[in-house]
Amino acid sequence: MTTLPEEAPPAQVEAHDLKPIALKHPSWWAGSAILLVALASFVQILATNANMQWPVVGAYLFHPEILAGLQRTLVLTALAMIIGLAFGVVLAIMRLSKNPLFQAFSWAWIWFFRGVPPLVQLIFWYNLALLFPTIGIGVPFGPQFVAWDTNQLITPFSAAIMGLSLTESAYAAEMIRAGIQAVSGGQAEAAASLGMTRAQSLRRIILPQALRIIIPPIGNDTISMLKFTSLVSVLALPDLLYSAQMIYSRTYQTIPLLLVATIWYLVLSTILTVIEHRIEKYLAGDHLPGPARLQMAWLKRLMWRTGRVERVA
Amino acid sequence: MTMAHALLRVERLSKSFGRHRVLDGISMSVDTGDVTCIVGPSGSGKSTLLRCLNWLEVPSGGVIYLDGVPVGMRWHKGKLYEMTPNQLAGQRQHMGMVFQGFHLFPHMTALENIIEAPMVVKKMKRQEAVQEAFVLLDKVGLQDRADYYPRQLSGGQQQRVAIARSLAMHPKLMLFDEPTSALDPELVGEVLGVMRQLAEEGMTMVVVTHEMSFARDVADHLIFMDGGVIVEAGPPSVVLAKPQHARTKAFLARVL
Numbered sequence: 160m161t162t163l164p165e166e167a168p169p170a171q172v173e174a175h176d177l178k179p180i181a182l183k184h185p186s187w188w189a190g191s192a193i194l195l196v197a198l199a200s201f202v203q204i205l206a207t208n209a210n211m212q213w214p215v216v217g218a219y220l221f222h223p224e225i226l227a228g229l230q231r232t233l234v235l236t237a238l239a240m241i242i243g244l245a246f247g248v249v250l251a252i253m254r255l256s257k258n259p260l261f262q263a264f265s266w267a268w269i270w271f272f273r274g275v276p277p278l279v280q281l282i283f284w285y286n287l288a289l290l291f292p293t294i295g296i297g298v299p300f301g302p303q304f305v306a307w308d309t310n311q312l313i314t315p316f317s318a319a320i321m322g323l324s325l326t327e328s329a330y331a332a333e334m335i336r337a338g339i340q341a342v343s344g345g346q347a348e349a350a351a352s353l354g355m356t357r358a359q360s361l362r363r364i365i366l367p368q369a370l371r372i373i374i375p376p377i378g379n380d381t382i383s384m385l386k387f388t389s390l391v392s393v394l395a396l397p398d399l400l401y402s403a404q405m406i407y408s409r410t411y412q413t414i415p416l417l418l419v420a421t422i423w424y425l426v427l428s429t430i431l432t433v434i435e436h437r438i439e440k441y442l443a444g445d446h447l448p449g450p451a452r453l454q455m456a457w458l459k460r461l462m463w464r465t466g467r468v469e470r471v472a
Numbered sequence: 473m474t475m476a477h478a479l480l481r482v483e484r485l486s487k488s489f490g491r492h493r494v495l496d497g498i499s500m501s502v503d504t505g506d507v508t509c510i511v512g513p514s515g516s517g518k519s520t521l522l523r524c525l526n527w528l529e530v531p532s533g534g535v536i537y538l539d540g541v542p543v544g545m546r547w548h549k550g551k552l553y554e555m556t557p558n559q560l561a562g563q564r565q566h567m568g569m570v571f572q573g574f575h576l577f578p579h580m581t582a583l584e585n586i587i588e589a590p591m592v593v594k595k596m597k598r599q600e601a602v603q604e605a606f607v608l609l610d611k612v613g614l615q616d617r618a619d620y621y622p623r624q625l626s627g628g629q630q631q632r633v634a635i636a637r638s639l640a641m642h643p644k645l646m647l648f649d650e651p652t653s654a655l656d657p658e659l660v661g662e663v664l665g666v667m668r669q670l671a672e673e674g675m676t677m678v679v680v681t682h683e684m685s686f687a688r689d690v691a692d693h694l695i696f697m698d699g700g701v702i703v704e705a706g707p708p709s710v711v712l713a714k715p716q717h718a719r720t721k722a723f724l725a726r727v728l
Contacts, residue, residue, distance in 0.1 A: 348528055349575035349634075353589035353641055354565030356558050363592055367579050 215415035219406065220422065228402025229423055235316075235388045235398060239323035240381055246324070247331025252361075254336050265332065272329035278390050280322035285394050287313050315396035323387060327380065334376045338369035371442045378435030382428045389424075399423055478537075479504045479676055480525070480645055485534035487520055494520045496700040498534070502645070502693075505674045509687035509708070512697035513723055518680045519572075521697070522649050525678065526567040527560055538566060539644065565593060568638030572650040574630040576622040582609065582633045583618040586640050593641070601640075608636035612666050628659030632666055639670075646670065648679040684727055688712055696720045 205211060219225055253265040272280075288309035295306030342365050350360035392401035403416040410416075478501040487495040494517045502508050510518045523529040525536055527544040536543040544560055545552050555563070576585050586608060587601035596604075609615045612632035622630050631651055638646060648667065652660040664686050671677060671690045681687060687694055687708055694708040696715075704711055704720045712728070715721045 343575075345571060345573055345575040346577065349569075349571065349577070351528065351561070352526060352564055352567070352569035352571075352647075353637070354561050354563075354593045355589060356561045359592050363588065364577055368577075371579075 210414055211418065212412060212415040215412050216418045216422070219403075219412075219416060219419050222406070222419075224397075224402050224406060225399070225419060225423070228397050228399040229427075231397060231402075232385070232388050232399040233427070235319060235323065235391065236381065236385045238320055239327055239388070240377075240384055242320065242324035243327025243384075244331045244335075244377070246328035247335050250328060250332035251335035251339060254332060255339060269329045269332055272325045273333075275326075277322055277326045277387055278393065280326060281319060281390055281394060284321045285313060285315065285318040287318070315391065315394035319388075319391040319394055319396055323384065323391075326387075327384060330380060331377070334373050334380070335369065338373035339365055341372050342368045374439055374442060375435070378431065378438070381435070382431050385427055385431065386424065389420075478502065479506075479539060480678070481537040481540075482525070483535045483537070485521070485524060485536065486532050487517075487524055487529060488532045494700050495524065495531070498700075498702060500695065500702065500705070502676060502678060504644075504676055506692045507671045507677045507679065507690050508693040508695060509691035510678065510680045510695045510697060511682070511684065511687060511723075511727075512703075516697045517700040518697050519649055522569075522647050522678060522680050525647055526564050526569055528569075538563070561593075565589075565641050566644045568641060568643035568646045570631070570634050570638055570646065570648045570651045572653050574622070574627070574634045574654070576630055576634055576637070578622050581619050581621055582614065582625065582636075585622070585633055586637045589637070590640050604640060605636070608639050609633075611639075611669070612636045613662070626659060627655045628662045631655065631663045635663075635666055635670075644676065646675055646677045648677060648681070650680050650682065652681070652683060682727070684712070684724075696723065698723070 206213075250265045250268055253261040254269075256262060291309055293306045294309050294312060295303040297303030297305075346364055346368065347360055350364045351357075355363070388398055389400040391398050392404060395401065397405065400420050403420040407413045407416040480502040482498055482500045485495055485498040486493065498517075498521055500508075510521065512518050520529055524531045525543070530544065535545070541563075542552070543563060544555050546555055546559065547553075576582075577588065580588060583602065583605055586605040587596075587598065590596040590601040590604065591598060606615060606618065609618055612635055614629060614632055614636070617625060617629060617633075622633070625633065635646075635651075651667070652663050655663065660683070664683060667677070667679070667686070668690055679686075679691070691708045693705060694711045695702055696704045696711060696717075696719075698719045704715060704717050711720065712724065715724055
């Protein structure tokens with residue numbers, strides 16, 4: 160074994176005056192060069208391939224039919240998430256309950272709706288009339304008071320909302336359960352020792368802390384949901400994708416219209432990502448005194464402080 | 473009933489985790505204004521005893537009376553029923569608890585931690601609760617830290633806020649579960665100082681602790697526990713100076 164001879168530093172130089180010369184990274188340069196060439200050729204293909212028909216893309220990007228589809232996609236995403244999360248909270252609390260029946264129900268619900276593909280559910284809900292021709296309200300095993308024709312209740316839209324939100328409820332329940340469980344048991348004990356009821360402790364102490372943990376996966380799920388909504392095209396519900404499909408089935412401009420849909424999906428998911436990061440940053444900035452806290456205040460009030468002042472007064 | 477004056481009375485309390493018997497027939501009583509310190513080797517059941525007192529741990533047997541009323545249970549038409557969670561919550565308001573790990577609410581400032589329970593549980597007006605909270609913060613020497621979040625406070629400061637948070641409910645009794653065990657040695661003094669002051673003001677306290685000097689100086693009663701039973705109890709001057717039991721002697725030889 161040979162060791163490099165230790166070179167003596169030149170005289171009259173103090174070590175702390177020195178800044179070492181930065182390492183060169185030749186492999187970075189080589190890798191970057193390869194990537195840049197690949198990127199350039201990709202851009203060249205995109206720009207020069209006449210089949211992309213960029214002028215057509217431009218013409219349809221803000222087409223009323225596309226914009227109407229875009230709006231429907233947004234409504235579907237928002238509604239499915241809101242309903243899914245609401246069910247998810249209830250399911251998570253049932254799953255954590257000491258009542259074995261609640262636990263089992265929640266487990267079975269999650270097992271079913273997480274296991275059945277959303278596409279299968281959409282078609283199933285849409286064809287519910289084949290299973291139950293009428294739906295009514297009445298006494299279980301007893302008389303019915305009101306009844307509706309299932310075919311009138313189940314529209315493509317309501318079937319889509321059911322399929323998407325029930326799937327979401329199963330995922331949301333698991334996320335919320337994990338969030339609640341991640342809050343230390345000491346927090347619940349401290350709340351209990353102060354005389355808070357379980358509901359008060361959950362609402363004021365546990366859920367606000369769990370929320371911080373749940374926000375990133377909820378953001379993730381919202382972006383997934385945005386994309387899942389494209390499944391509703393099988394129900395002929397004119398969302399963003401189906402609107403594009405309807406146009407290209409008339410004009411045969413398949414690629415440019417798929418590009419239009421792609422661009423809008425990317426724009427929306429980018430916006431959602433930015434919003435999610437903002438909320439995350441707000442929640443994390445909670446521990447800072449001063450301005451960060453003030454900015455946070457409205458969000459906190461909105462989410463878990465509402466109503467208290469009025470009730471006290 | 474005799475001993476009607478005892479604020480807290482424990483009768484033949486036992487607790488098992490599975491087949492492991494942690495508490496085995498504990499009987500004790502605490503008078504109003506008394507400070508009772510519970511000492512003993514780890515695993516002797518002291519913390520479990522304290523947690524049973526406010527039913528954070530449900531006893532396997534025995535009865536605890538607070539002000540003559542059974543804790544966690546209630547008489548109804550000659551039968552003893554388990555309390556509903558909300559009834560239990562109502563009872564717990566009267567017993568403040570300070571934990572080894574502080575357990576402040578991390579999403580709230582020191583002030584918000586203190587006003588939370590008075591506002592949510594007692595429906596106190598915010599302004600009133602804040603006023604009281606500042607008096608309590610002053611008492612624990614942290615008025616200038618009102619707007620700090622727990623993670624911006626030292627362990628000693630967090631524990632003092634936790635004490636103020638418990639006091640805000642005006643409990644009849646304060647339970648301390650090894651309040652200084654998680655603290656750096658130089659921070660222990662500030663927490664013990666606050667507890668000393670509370671004792672002087674006449675607060676009834678049950679303190680599980682390893683701080684023998686605190687027990688000697690402040691306690692009216694010292695209880696030595698080992699193996700889930702009370703081995704020896706009495707005034708600290710007697711128990712510490714002339715321990716009767718071999719187990720007490722061995723323990724004191726190790727810690728003093």
